[in-house]
Amino acid sequence: MTEFIPPGTRWLDLPSPFAMKRGGSLHGARLAYETWGQLDPARGNAILILPGLSPDAHAAANTGNPEPGWWEAMLGPGKPIDTDRWFVVCVNSLGSCKGSTGPASIDPASGAPYRLDFPELSIEDGADAAFHLVRALGIERLACVIGNSMGGMSALAYLLRHPGSARAHLNISGAAHALPFSIAIRSLQREAIRLDPQWNNGDYDDAHYPESGMRMARKLGVITYRSALEWDGRFGRVRLDQSRQEHDRRDDEDPFGLEFEVESYLEGHARRFVRRFDPNCYLYLSRSMDWFDLAEYCDAPCGDRGGDVLQALAKIRVDKALAIGVSTDILFPLQQQEQVADGLRAGGADASFLPLDSPQGHDAFLVDFARFGPAVRGFLDAL
Secondary structure (H helix, E strand, C coil), rough: CCCCCCCCCEEEEECCEEEEECEEEECCCEEEEEEEEECCCCCCCCEEECCCCCCCCCCCCCEEECCCCCCCCCEEECCCCCCCCCCCEEEEECCCCCCCCCCCCCCCCCCCCHHHHHCCCHHHHHHHHHHHHHHHHCCCCEEEEEEHHHHHHHHHHHHHHCCCCEEEEEEEEEEECCCCHHHHHHHHHHHHHHHCCHHHCCCEECCCHHHHHHHHHHHHHHHCCCHHHHHHHHCCCCCCHHHHHHHHHCCCCCCCCCEEHHHHHHHHHHHHHHHCCHHHHHHHHHHHHCEHHHHEEEEECCCHHHHHHHHHHCCCCCCCCEEEEEECCCCCCCHHHHHHHHHHHHHEEEEEEEEEEECCCHHHHHHCCHHHHHHHHHHHHHH
């Protein structure tokens, strides 16, 4: 598979070898990133954005790439993350296929893609790579680390493993560990990919791409990214008309082909995604989320599992924090953001928890700007 690198991407060469948390190391690895705004003379106005599983580093339009980014409504001059005030850095996660080194990258030792020879990937590896980038840019202490979804996990790992590295933290639909429901969903996504014969134990190419497995994995993901409330309000039980049923079916002879509008939406969404993301990268990043558990960092002896996480969160030292969640999020439910705020507060931070009543589920931070925009602006304006 090829990598999918947006125009205007910049790179940092990571230390070589770059040690991985679960063993092994990378040689000649790099981290993709983009920037917006200007770093002030004191180098004190920098914000780092750590994204979710699938986004690249192109969060918004900039001079290197004028195309709208995945967080365009939130980032830019006069926007909630105001680049007239802030110098903003967004990375593409280590292990991804959007510019950073991952399983789809060339292994310098063999001259072929890493595939499953890529070392086991942890959330902490991405956090450490981002820390190297920030230091390479000459920034000793960030004004704020913002983490969305998987990026919320990465941000907590960043702050815990690199004490004093940021003054503030904004955790958006993130978590300090994965819950059983989320692990179960992601395990099914990975199984769908691995059971596709075209996956071939990770040895595929563009001509033999595990499209069916990736389609199913993406559909499962999209179902959990939104809420039942939104599915009902958006699609109801509306059926496709006959012409669209015939157009949307992959096989006109299939008696169980697409029949409802919601099925057509999922199919279209999956088809747009599958050839734009490497399956092995998806597997590695997905598993890294399941493995992540901040309780590993609590002092022994630890108490109950929830207490372990709170102990670890209390080790993080930031001045101010805000954890935002959505009432309809089933993937990273509200209690996880409340736990983040409680733990950071126990560590001495001025930490708040903000539940938002959005109907759009986990993906609300990507679409519900009427709710998220004022919350993010208000937090950053107070820094």
